[in-house]
Amino acid sequence: MTAPLSGLWVAVDVQHLYRPSHAGDHGSIFTLPDGTHVTETSLSVVYAAALALWMGERGATLLVNAERTATLVGDYWTRNRQASAWGCHAYLACHVNAGGGRYAECAYMAGGTGAALSAAILASVKARHPEISATRAVPLRHGERGAVCVERVYPGAGVLLEPFFGDTAAHHALMPAPRLRALAESVGLGVVAWWHATRPAAP
DSSP, X not given: OOOTTTTOEEEEEEOSSSOGGGTTOOOOEEEOTTSOEEEHHHHHHHHHHXXXXXXXXXXXXXXXXXXXXXXXXXXXXXXXXXXXXXTOXXXXXXXXXXXXXXXXXXXXXXXXXXXXHHHHHHHHHHHHOTTOXXXXXXXXXXXXXXHHHHTTOOSSEEEEEEOSBTTOGGGGGGOSHHHHHHHHHHHHHHHHHHHHHHSOOOO
């Protein structure tokens, strides 16, 4: 049987990190009830690594951050273009949201190909995590918040992935590593559903 993600080329980019022009950027900082501070990237690194591993085990070809080879490093637009030149079908810009919401959010460039991938990921995440009460799929235009993360991805499906809120008490249950890995699997299952619906037919 063919692996469910066979033929898929996907870039998994942990953003905020790997930008020499923004040294020390770790995204938002969240404070837990016991006073512990958790950075956005400490969470996104875990779920992104788990997601890449999960998809790779199912036949996907991966492009991930690697400073040694200058892969997915630097300004976001350079990462977008690098992934596009590599031939990505999907580009996942990994973040954690802030602002007190209880939903999962994916954003994509309006008129691009990210809408269907966003919808599939959001449906999968919401179905498997009761802490997530709703979803939001957000079409972006140049200059809007988040657009810089994915606006140079073409023709692949670029998605700004924010699967939960680090500053929402109900979402703190998603922060332990086992739950982040489970969240990554849910995202991966959404990618599988999207890929099966959109991949080119075999000759």
